[in-house]
Amino acid sequence: MASRNLLTSTLGLLEGPQTLGKGVGFWSGFLVVLALACAYPLFADGYDVGNNVYFFNWAFMALGLSLIWGYGGALSFGQTAFFGVAGYAYGVLTINIGDAYGLTFVSLIAAVGLSALFAAVLGYFLFFGRISGVFLGIVTLSVTLVLERFMSQTAGPEWAIGSARLNGFNGMGGMPSLTIPWPGGDIVLYPDVTLYYLTLALLVIVYLALRMLVNSRFGNVLVAIRENPQRAEMLGYDIRRYQLGAFVVGSGLAGLSGVLYTAWGNYITPSSMGMSAAALPVVWVAVGGRSDLTTTLFGTLLVLAGFQYLTIYGSQYALVVMGFLLVVTILAAPSGIFITVGSLFSKGLRRRLARERS
């Protein structure tokens, strides 16, 4: 009986004060969207489906940034550092230990763990040094820029870990895709329908898990810290631990993005940690509405789709448009376009907006 109570109370965290959307309406909408996403490969070419996994790959980083920045109020501009660290770690590990026996998934977990560890070390210095506000942003940004420069100069043959050459500015390639061991022949997850379903499943799990996390005690304290750090501290919470926790989880998600991206394209370059790469997650999260997981997710996918469209029809203008989008969003709809526009129609959103403004 106790375990059933635990189960229902855990599932009850799927909706709560920190997430938009509740009740039958929202969840049936959720199921419809999920069903559409599941049905999509039936109507499309396998090649296109594989390419579109790309969009999902980035969503993890965006959700992580939403947790750190939107919920925790700590600007981290260096999420791409963890993306890159995990991507390179996955490459180095898989090239060295191969893809048999499901070792690619071991590498995935190890790479994500490594990026989370890196975040924990960096976060210790930042949060326990009580760095906040703008300084946090520029230190994390500096970290990713320095990592980019470091990886860019690893072109020579002396820069190899085991049999994996880092290849400097040109980037590292040739790592195997994720591979599921299967009796009668491994299933290699090339960018195709199978990988699509795997990534979609991961995304749904992460989304629901984050919903539970932010509605739990941890998430509520995190939001209290965002609203007023002194007050949260006076109430007896060690705000450093909570912020560090959010930072590690969010950065681990950025690492997951990095691994999925590297395994998807069998390729990673230092420019994935550069200035414009670092700016993009900030754009996605800010435009959709950083203070909510659902708006972040939709905003990210929408902006990514727009970016992709622009890259095809006028690649050089894509970044300019992203910059404009960011400036306009911050000036006109600081809580994000979805939340601001939605508040014209919904009472819940209006209340949330008022709360954020105050």
Next chain:
Amino acid sequence: MDFLSGLFSFLYQTGDAFAFLVLSACGLAVIFGMMGVINLAHGEFILCGAYVSTTAARMGLPLPLSICLGAIVAGLVGMLLERAIIRHLYSRPLDTIVVTWGISMIATQGTLILLGSSIAGTGTPFGSFAVGGYGYSVYRLVLMLAAVATLAGLWLIFTRTRFGILARATIQVPHIAEALGVNTSLIYSLTFGLGAALAGLCGGLYAPTMTLVPTMGSAFVVEAFVTVVVGGADIFLGTAPAAAILAFVKAGLTSWQGQLAGQIGLLVAVIVVIRILPRGLTGFILRERA
């Protein structure tokens, strides 16, 4: 003799790093120290200064004048941006950093679209001299002098001119300054313009030594950020000593392990320093004095 030439080499490198840190950071430090705004488009003001001064120099204007022109143009662009965008966000400091990042994306990519992937440079003037078998660039010595002159100039501006007094008053208690008849919004504009002009000056000064590409600003920003973070809010008590200390660290690591080790060492030094001195050197010095 070997020892002396080695010492000279080290001092030269330290001075060079100091000049680089001071010049690249002071514009950022003025804007941050005075207004609490971190200008992520800092690199693009440097870019602006470099492009304008190089273009002017190639059209026949003497180098010092073209550098000044670069600084002035960058300053005007800065004031324009402050009027148009930044001023709406003073109550939301965290959003200014995001907005300036958006501006930086537009500027970098816009330059790439309008002016192509690079423009022709001017070449480093003045040639070089030799000490103990190693060649040194004379222009680097000019840069060191320029860094010291910039610091001195800023000190004069903030302590000896009417603008400086009004700016400091505005920064301390904005509404009292306003009540006493100071046009605070003009002061904010001018301060932002001054910071942008300093960035442009840095760009103009370093333009002859670098390849001019639209992303050249990012070669400066990490060092600039790091210096401001270590220094804290005050440019004289913070930025200048921070630049001196960091230059020493950077030159030492660079001559020991190479360029990149210098940069990484700088970053590690910063992360350790903020753990110990969260408010930077400024906070440390002011607390000692108080």
